[in-house]
Amino acid sequence: MSDISASEYISRQDELEQEARELMPWEPKTCTYEMGPLKQSVFACRSHKNIGLCYSCSIQCHTKCDIVELFTKRHFTCDCGTERDNQEPGEEGFRCQLRKNRESDVPSLTNRYGQNFRGLFCECEKEYDPDSNDTMIQCVLGTECNEDWYHDSCMGKKIPPLESFDAYICWKCAKKYDYYLKRIISHPLGEKIVAHTLAHGVEEDKEDSKPTSGMKRSANEVDSQHNNDEYSIFLKEGFSEKLGELKDSIEDHNDKLYLFLNDLVPFLIKDEPVYEPADDGEDAPDDLVSNVLRNAMHREQAIAGISAFNALKMKLNEFLKPFAETGNVVKEEDIKSFFQRPEETSK
Template sequence: MSNTSAIEYLSRQQELEDEARKLMPWDPKSCSYEKGALRQQVFACRTHGNIGVCYSCSIQCHTSCDIVELFTKRNFTCDCGTDKDQSKSENQQFKCQLRKNREPDVASLQNVYGHNFRGLFCSCNQEYDPDSSAVMLQCVLGSECNEDWYHDYCIVGKPKQEVKKNGDEETLADGMPPLDSFDAFICWKCVSKYEYYFQRLMSHPLAQDIIAHRIQHGSSEEKDVSHSVKKRPIDDGGNEYSLTLKHGYSKKLAKIKETLDKETDKLYKFLNDLVPFLVNDDPVYEEPEDTATEADDMVALLLQNCMQREHAVAGISAFNTLKTRLSEYLKPFAESGKVVSGEDINNFFKENDEK
């Protein structure tokens, strides 16, 4: 170890803490169960029966579990510690470590469980591959697909091996529009379920301000409908297609809604009752930001991103103790401005090994 001042060492520790809080900035101290159905970050726990748990429970209650990050889901209630939670632990005092409930709570009937909770995504039903450079898009509507995530090549209906590559990097599949040309994606499954309403939207004079692209599923053809608005519904000959929406689509949908008869128009009921979140975007619930600086909190965040979860509990405890002792040991050096040598650090670890 090269010589360094105690002030430099402690400054570096603060930088690590700041970096950890950027990666996971929210304070994981409260379960969202009692807040009811929310649009929130959801994590699938495959160890406890493929349940969905909130951000805080994924860290505090499921540290040693097989966790899959699903990002956001609408109208979801945390299932940690409910009668849907299939925990096998016999030594666990509480069903949820944050709510401290000794008996299972009632699971929400509103939760919709699809294949994402088994760690599978897209129409190809595959696990997420962090090493793949393929683009994945989440369906903003999600009424039919439960807000699933789709590979670009599956969106256009192409097998993965047919996707063109630029050197070692995959490019967007043929038929996919540039990512910066739209704000939201609606999959072909959800479009098919509500095709009558989307045909109505594409025939509306404001369609050019809302719909960016119509992407054929099973074809390399991608149609830009923003400059080809028709006065009557578009006939796609039975072909399935996805839609992308332009930036600011919510305000334009609100304008369309204002022109419709709320009593008789089916499109009004669609926008108002079935997909109100497309008109007024639901905010994502977030825990308060973490303002604490304890070492165990910092290490918990780092371990969440860098290590296997099963090692996290032991690591947090050990590091917390070690940092406290090391900070106390270095305090006299910092106060006097004395340089810390490698021998000083070796002596510290030798003394702590004996404890």
């Protein structure tokens, strides 16, 4: 261990606080259940029936649980403290520690649960690997795949360059809404909306497995190109604006394509805002470091770790105060003497 001045210690503590703000920028004080369905960050709890939690409940109510971050989901209501949540009540009998309800609330009937809530992603059905070099791409349509995420490597060697498209529609959703999407592709505005299409599950050496760049094509040509096989769609930058123009160009508001764009997938034209909790503002250093501990440690260790850290930090600050006031260097033997105190070694 090297010598360190009190000012250096304080500087390092400031760096830790900044890291905490970056990792967990919002105050986990409000459960979103009573706000109803939202586009929000969702966290799956694999310890309790693979339910979906809002940001705050994943931190405050399910601290000891096996949590998987799913990123954003549309039209989702927090499951914490509902009949879907089989976690035992806390010490005070609350089902949700933020809503403080003693009886389980009625769960949302519109929530949709795909494989992501079991911690699995992509066609390969594997867990997220933060050390992988793969790029994961979320399906922007998502009505059939539940907004799943896909590895670029699982899409095959013919995937177009990532910089050549802005959004992705998986083959599952494309198959579900094949009629509407082929009409979009063959529309005069289609070449300004679609960057590429890519046949799914086609052998790599086949010529028709190559991605096709966006161009004006008839519906028959699109059918012929893919031979009614499953295919994915890659959308151009600015596709939302052009889809809006396409919708507005349809005079018959009973037209199936108009109803599809206006009623079923309006988010492709105007994306829903993502709910974000209030910023953490000027949180106390203890709170910020606690957040880092929650993020870095196994959740079953977090509560004990945070409590011990806060107690130790308070005493260490008291010990270092004279050094900071005099500008003296804190030597290794000083730190050793601090931790050899009976009250510290018992921690």
